[in-house]
Amino acid sequence: MIDVNDLVVSYGTATALEHVTLNVGKGEMVALLGPNGAGKSTLANTLAGLLKPSSGTVEIGGRLALIPEGRQLFPDLSVADNLALGGWRSGERDPSFVYDLLPRLAELARRRAGVLSGGEQQMVAFGRAMMSRPSVLVVDELSLGLAPNVTADLAAHLVELNQSRGLTVLLIEQNARLAFDLCSRAYVVESGRLVAEGECAELADDPRVAGAYLGGAIT
Numbered sequence: 001m002i003d004v005n006d007l008v009v010s011y012g013t014a015t016a017l018e019h020v021t022l023n024v025g026k027g028e029m030v031a032l033l034g035p036n037g038a039g040k041s042t043l044a045n046t047l048a049g050l051l052k053p054s055s056g057t058v059e060i061g062g063r064l065a066l067i068p069e070g071r072q073l074f075p076d077l078s079v080a081d082n083l084a085l086g087g088w089r090s091g092e093r094d095p096s097f098v099y100d101l102l103p104r105l106a107e108l109a110r111r112r113a114g115v116l117s118g119g120e121q122q123m124v125a126f127g128r129a130m131m132s133r134p135s136v137l138v139v140d141e142l143s144l145g146l147a148p149n150v151t152a153d154l155a156a157h158l159v160e161l162n163q164s165r166g167l168t169v170l171l172i173e174q175n176a177r178l179a180f181d182l183c184s185r186a187y188v189v190e191s192g193r194l195v196a197e198g199e200c201a202e203l204a205d206d207p208r209v210a211g212a213y214l215g216g217a218i219t
């Protein structure tokens with residue numbers, strides 16, 4: 001569903017991604033890990049068509065939705081209106097399936113998005129992405145700024161969508177433990193280059209990955 005081949009993305013003369021090749025198959029949930037400035041959001045934005053590759057190819061095998069880093073809601077619009085904007089491309093006008101998935105959003109529907117807590121805003125960003133009826137979801141930092149219980153709640157929804165409805169997910173995370181808990185495979189990017197990839201269980205045992213992302217090997 002996501003097929004990235006030899007991708008190079010630059011901002012002017014600064015290269016943010018250098019010859020990155022990765023893929024995510026239908027129904028997979030795959031993680032992309034990396035430190036600040038590694039190029040994770042650049043990849044997310046390129047997958048969403050917001051940035052153009054300098055070279056290489058990006059192929060998406062279905063409708064892709066992005067939950068962007070920092071949510072990027074319209075703060076002066078209501079929750080319901082933010083959700084409606086998510087349905088603009090798909091033609092989905094009825095948010096009731098999103099309210100079934102995330103019942104708290106039904107209670108918040110008339111509130112201004114800008115006054116919500118970080119966790120509530122992430123729920124809106126999640127719901128807005130689902131309104132586009134995606135077959136592939138790219139989540140740029142699900143856990144950013146959220147309390148562990150809120151992250152766990154949203155992660156459970158993600159797992160449910162992946163396992164029961166076959167949603168393909170690329171989970172971009174700095175929280176490697178969360179990513180390894182949820183995903184089968186992972187890629188690690190540093191300074192714009194892929195430095196490791198493989199099954200999460202194997203990566204968790206890799207001293208370089210464990211040292212940098214897990215504070216030591218998992219026992």
Ligand SMILES: Nc1ncnc2c1ncn2[C@@H]1O[C@H](COP(=O)(O)OP(=O)(O)OP(=O)(O)O)[C@@H](O)[C@H]1O
Binds near residue numbers: 014042043069
């Ligand atoms: N609009 C931009 N113009 C110029 N350089 C940029 C721009 N956006 C990002 N960069 C640079 O590209 C590199 C990759 O940034 P990116 O935001 O993709 O990293 P990231 O892995 O998502 O980081 P973080 O985890 O901190 O969000 C960084 O060196 C960053 O400074």
